[in-house]
Amino acid sequence: MTNASVHIRSARRAAITLLFAAAVYETLARSGIFAAALLPTLPQVAQTLVAMLVDGTMVWHVAYTLYRVIFGFSLAVAVGVPLGILMGRFRAVENFFLPLASALMPIPSLAWVPVFILWFGIGNTTTILIVFYAATFPMLLNAWSGVRAVNPLWLRAAGVMGASERRLFWKVIVPGASPFIITGLRQAFLRAWIAVVGAEMLAASNWGLGWTIFDAKEFLNADVMLASLAVIGCIGFIFERLVFGSLERITVIRWGMMRAAKD
Amino acid sequence: MRPIEIRDVSLIYETPAGNVPGVQSVSFQIAASEFVCIVGPSGCGKSTLLNIIAGFLTPTVGEIRIDGKAVTGQGQDRGVVFQDFAQLFPWRTALGNVAFGLEMQGMEKNRRETIAMEQLGLVKLEKFAQSYPHHLSGGMQQRVAIARALAYNPAVLLMDEPFAALDALTRDDMQRLLADVWRKTRKTVIYVTHNVAEAVYLADRVVVMTPHPGTVKTEVLIRLPRPRDPLSVEFLDYQRQLLQHLGQHAAAG
Numbered sequence: 001m002t003n004a005s006v007h008i009r010s011a012r013r014a015a016i017t018l019l020f021a022a023a024v025y026e027t028l029a030r031s032g033i034f035a036a037a038l039l040p041t042l043p044q045v046a047q048t049l050v051a052m053l054v055d056g057t058m059v060w061h062v063a064y065t066l067y068r069v070i071f072g073f074s075l076a077v078a079v080g081v082p083l084g085i086l087m088g089r090f091r092a093v094e095n096f097f098l099p100l101a102s103a104l105m106p107i108p109s110l111a112w113v114p115v116f117i118l119w120f121g122i123g124n125t126t127t128i129l130i131v132f133y134a135a136t137f138p139m140l141l142n143a144w145s146g147v148r149a150v151n152p153l154w155l156r157a158a159g160v161m162g163a164s165e166r167r168l169f170w171k172v173i174v175p176g177a178s179p180f181i182i183t184g185l186r187q188a189f190l191r192a193w194i195a196v197v198g199a200e201m202l203a204a205s206n207w208g209l210g211w212t213i214f215d216a217k218e219f220l221n222a223d224v225m226l227a228s229l230a231v232i233g234c235i236g237f238i239f240e241r242l243v244f245g246s247l248e249r250i251t252v253i254r255w256g257m258m259r260a261a262k263d
Numbered sequence: 264m265r266p267i268e269i270r271d272v273s274l275i276y277e278t279p280a281g282n283v284p285g286v287q288s289v290s291f292q293i294a295a296s297e298f299v300c301i302v303g304p305s306g307c308g309k310s311t312l313l314n315i316i317a318g319f320l321t322p323t324v325g326e327i328r329i330d331g332k333a334v335t336g337q338g339q340d341r342g343v344v345f346q347d348f349a350q351l352f353p354w355r356t357a358l359g360n361v362a363f364g365l366e367m368q369g370m371e372k373n374r375r376e377t378i379a380m381e382q383l384g385l386v387k388l389e390k391f392a393q394s395y396p397h398h399l400s401g402g403m404q405q406r407v408a409i410a411r412a413l414a415y416n417p418a419v420l421l422m423d424e425p426f427a428a429l430d431a432l433t434r435d436d437m438q439r440l441l442a443d444v445w446r447k448t449r450k451t452v453i454y455v456t457h458n459v460a461e462a463v464y465l466a467d468r469v470v471v472m473t474p475h476p477g478t479v480k481t482e483v484l485i486r487l488p489r490p491r492d493p494l495s496v497e498f499l500d501y502q503r504q505l506l507q508h509l510g511q512h513a514a515a516g
């Protein structure tokens with residue numbers, strides 16, 4: 001079986017699932033059991049979405065949300081990967097940070113929102129920091145596990161070949177831990193995406209996908225809410241499949257360190 | 264291509280269950296450009312000894328001298344090949360793996376790739392320079408590992424049962440190839456095996472170890488012209504002689 005036909009098959013299967021879910025929803029929306037304002041039909045939602053895209057509001061909402069999520073996520077990667085690797089390499093770093101991580105991690109990031117609003121006010125700073133908080137721990141823990149899973153033979157081989165500690169880090173440990181690091185990126189982004197929408201509901205003003213949904217509640221605009229939810233789902237899907245999926249394909253799958261997902 | 268002295272080396276592993284001797288007062292010498300095989304029953308301490316020479320382990324007692332200088336830690340004067348195919352870096356092509364040591368020396372890309380290509384030629388893998396290790400067979404991966412260990416031109420090559428996980432036919436090919444590589448490069452080689460025929464085929468001298476806790480039992484000089492014929496009477500005589508030294512343990516393995 002060729003690669004292309006596998007892709008087509010899996011795309012078709014996904015399409016069938018989505019169509020079925022859409023049909024169920026549409027039947028319910030048209031059944032008259034619920035008020036039309038609460039359960040708009042799919043064409044209505046689509047119309048709203050197109051209108052919001054055309055007048056540019058949706059584009060701005062997406063832009064704000066993406067800015068916050070990417071900023072916070074990048075910070076989390078910049079802190080989580082090096083710190084996780086240092087924890088895996090040095091016992092002292094592990095002893096210091098592991099209890100801290102274990103204590104902070106179980107606190108839901110959204111529980112910090114009121115505190116952060118108090119400290120940083122409403123706006124980008126708070127939402128970005130919430131994203132950072134949500135994404136750091138999965139990144140950190142995966143990088144930490146990744147280092148401990150690096151094959152000791154690679155370290156020995158690199159050691160006899162004269163690798164300095166810095167070279168060892170970049171040329172052996174990071175690529176050697178890459179299956180875990182990529183899993184960490186994935187999980188971290190997922191958490192970040194969930195957190196940004198939640199944080200925007202509470203701590204953003206005027207812009208952002210989370211804020212739109214929350215704002216639409218005031219006016220009973222169910223179509224706006226659903227249109228925003230669809231966009232949130234789509235962007236999440238794009239990142240998961242296209243960004244992280246491709247990253248996986250050109251690295252760990254190409255290197256045979258991880259096998260491709262079964263289609 | 265330097266002489267190596269192993270002086271009264273012992274190592275004790277400290278485990279939660281207590282102290283386990285790894286090797287016990289091992290002493291012998293290796294001349295420059297000599298090919299020495301270490302044979303001994305499983306668990307006698309062959310890998311431990313090789314890891315000490317490589318600098319991965321520090322002996323509890325005794326010392327290793329290469330060219331008169333005591334060994335401390337790892338260094339580019341030694342190249343190491345392990346038994347496990349997983350020793351190659353999966354994220355680097357065959358060429359990238361072989362060039363690693365030169366890259367660590369700070370050699371510029373074109374030059375190191377030229378040298379790495381020559382080394383791949385030595386193990387007959389030029390055509391697979393751009394392949395990733397997981398697309399190569401076990402035998403090919405071990406050949407890449409040999410090229411990688413030779414590429415930065417270490418004086419000593421340390422090998423721990425590099426062909427033990429290969430099938431018999433491939434193993435024969437690999438032994439021929441290694442004998443050929445050694446003839447061309449004239450490295451000092453220490454080669455661990457528990458395959459007696461392999462030792463007779465490759466070695467100038469075979470160091471036989473006692474069962475655990477291992478020490479040197481005897482040394483056998485192999486006075487056969489190369490290339491050696493594994494079916495000749497003299498070859499089989501040497502094999503028998505080594506098996507006798509090894510006693511029950513080798514006969515069972």
Ligand SMILES: Nc1ncnc2c1ncn2[C@@H]1O[C@H](COP(=O)(O)OP(=O)(O)OP(=O)(O)O)[C@@H](O)[C@H]1O
Nearest residue numbers: 276278283284285304305306307308309310311475
């Ligand atoms: N990391 C370790 N911790 C504790 N004991 C060890 C360790 N490695 C080896 N040993 C013990 O040291 C002894 C020698 O082990 P070693 O691996 O050197 O044997 P070997 O001769 O290479 O065996 P084989 O032919 O099976 O590879 C064994 O009895 C083993 O149980």
Ligand SMILES: [Mg+2]
Nearest residue numbers: 309310311423
């Ligand atoms: Mg061994």
